[in-house]
Amino acid sequence: MSASAKDSANTAEASELDHVVAHRATGIVPRLKSAARREDILNHASRLFLSYGIAGTSTRMIANAVGISQPSLYAHFATKEALTNALSARAFAGLEELIAKIRSADIPAATRLEAMIRGYIGFALDQGTAYRIAFMLEGPMHEDEEFNPDILPGMQAFAGFRDGLALLQREGHLREGSTDHLAQSLWATMHGLCALLLARPDFPWGDVPSMIDFHVEIILAAYQNKP
């Protein structure tokens, strides 16, 4: 984070801190049940991440925004990484729902692929922070731990996506070939555009919606089975 942005962030949050501390002294910030406080924290963290980035948002800034002390965060999340993962997982639950809905939707099978692709891209750009956490952050180097899709946010959504593709393939609306290869390749193709748009928003993309349309058409032409 640039020094100026960080300073302004701290200044902004410091004044919020003063405000909240005053409230604390008068007992206006109420004690909350654990679950409610947890949601509270995630909401404030989500807002701060948008303004200052994930690395640029300190646990103190989050705590100050919520109106609790910084160590109190650790009653809800073991680490800052756990907090970000929870935030991402909460958002990805929405994508899982969306994909499941499309999979069983009463729309022509031929258009279900496009709906899933546009749903995925729309989610990624809409929930940029959650998407970054899931697929773009430099992970910690725990080479000891094994790959666990149940913990890593986004992986279950991908599994749903892959299952949707498998169904489409059985119905003859997807290219033939290894379903795993197709799913991974299609995932990569969608991810590439989302990741670059999120990582380089200032790149001279031209008109982004028409760029997305162009990319989606390419994807459909490449992966869809045209009878």
Next chain:
Amino acid sequence: MSASAKDSANTAEASELDHVVAHRATGIVPRLKSAARREDILNHASRLFLSYGIAGTSTRMIANAVGISQPSLYAHFATKEALTNALSARAFAGLEELIAKIRSADIPAATRLEAMIRGYIGFALDQGTAYRIAFMLEGPMHEDEEFNPDILPGMQAFAGFRDGLALLQREGHLREGSTDHLAQSLWATMHGLCALLLARPDFPWGDVPSMIDFHVEIILAAYQNKP
């Protein structure tokens, strides 16, 4: 970074530190000309980033590995971010060369596209750290600064790539349509696979080389002009 990994990193570097400090006391680590020291720093940083990640490598670890004090780094790089950008730029110079070579290579124009694609993917996976720095890291939020391709590592390489595509298109070996859209879409498609392979190396990809082959074939079918 996980606590265990960080600890081991610090332990490892601490022993290196002791070693180097002893040398310093006896004057064995020589003073170097600025340019040589700069290369020295980049080399050690590159090695450490591979083992501990970028965020997981502290400026002190780098300085200890080189055998100089931590503040001495700032004689060569204004910030840690400047150091990582320099590292990335140095690596991307290699990709620029490669693309330029392919562009003017004496090979059938029809195979130049595949050569560029495979060159790009190979570079990204080979120079993972440099690639992450250029295209995958959460950037600092300097919303004040404008987009500057001369400073951002990787952007000049992309420009060369786009020019190569424009040439191919003029020669009729690339799909018709907006060259910018094509270049950005193709970039995204390549980037997607590289980014996911780098960010999720433990994902059950199956056989990665055959996955790459599959993806490249899809790309060629989608973007190449088949007469």
Next chain:
DNA sequence: ACTGCTAACCTATCAGTGATAGGATGGAGC
């Protein structure tokens, strides 16, 4: 209404981080 227990919350503090200020020094050129 009193009591006690526990979840919720706090202050104080830690080691580690990137970065800065200002002083020491060794080797190249006269």
Next chain:
DNA sequence: GCTCCATCCTATCACTGATAGGTTAGCAGT
């Protein structure tokens, strides 16, 4: 041999994520 300045150092800063251990609000049971 002397000087000068690039090179390098120690000391220190504010801030970070995280931990230890004490305090208190508010609900359950009497």
